[in-house]
Amino acid sequence: MFYIAVLCSPEIDKKIQAYKLWMRDRFGCTVALKSSAHVTLIPPFWLLNEKEQLMINTIHSFQTKIPPFNIHLQQFSHFSNRVIFAAVEENHQLGSLRKAVEDHFIQPFHDEIKPDDRPFHPHVTIANRDIKPGDFNKAWDHFKRQPFDEQFEVNSISLLKLTPGKWNVIAEQRF
Template sequence: MRNHDSNHQVNLYFIALIPHQELREQIKAFKEEIKERFNATHALRSPAHITLQMPFKRSKKDEPYLINTLKEFTAHQKMFMVNLSGFDCFLPKVIFVKIIDHKPIISIHTQLQKVLTEKMAFKETIISQNFHPHMTIASGDLSVEAFREAWVEFEKREFEASFLTKSLFLLKHNGKFWEIYREFLFKK
């Protein structure tokens, strides 16, 4: 007989900054357009976000500790503005909304990595090394051809937005897509 103890269940999480609902909808519209016109749906599996910690697995019993760790961490963070302008890409096939000032995001990312390494025993292999803040609208499942077509358009397209980052989010995979699981507010 197999033991179905729910504490041994492993969950998949990632940590991100997420804009307010209105901006989330605007970004989702770009993802929908890419789905309709270029047949790529991968980016629709998560809300608009800036990844601070790429997906990682943790057993269910570690979750309260992970939540507490993030609570303690965000209690000392200050709110900051994120300004978006236009689009950029990572070759061969990722298109994203460009973030103007990387400094505050890189700063929170660096601090978070330190906390995850020290308190959660994260290994170097799951800590994002080459960190380049961005907000993906098309990723992995775009064909090289479709990428070329889409990029010709998005490269010239204008888009300006900004949002106040007031919190950090823990997302959890439900087997089909990523759900916002917990929000951790920064200090006022």
């Protein structure tokens, strides 16, 4: 499995990691610990091993006229009672980057990557999928009171691959 994302700065990754560890220690949530802090541009997809080099070449050929820009993370939010995340302030450049990335990858990987018809709701996940329904309210009660206000510059996209137990960056393209 692979996905394409914008990685948060190392400083923000460290802060997000602390929240993920808090969720692990109190509620046993470990799924989000497999990834560095990021904003997903193309969600996870399967790819045959023999197409991996083509995928790497494709990410290295990505170009855009979008200049580097800042992402502002402000406060925490959630999707129903299954996902807690740091919220991304509305950002048109990020939406444009997502569209450019999707357009670049769908042509050569039309069997693996499909256009996402859902509205783009960028976020940085703290906990997902493994929050027990009975624990969500306790966890959310903690996060809704936590201040969070961070910014980082976006000047690259990354390709991540799932290896046993961890998502690893295998290619990056600056713009």
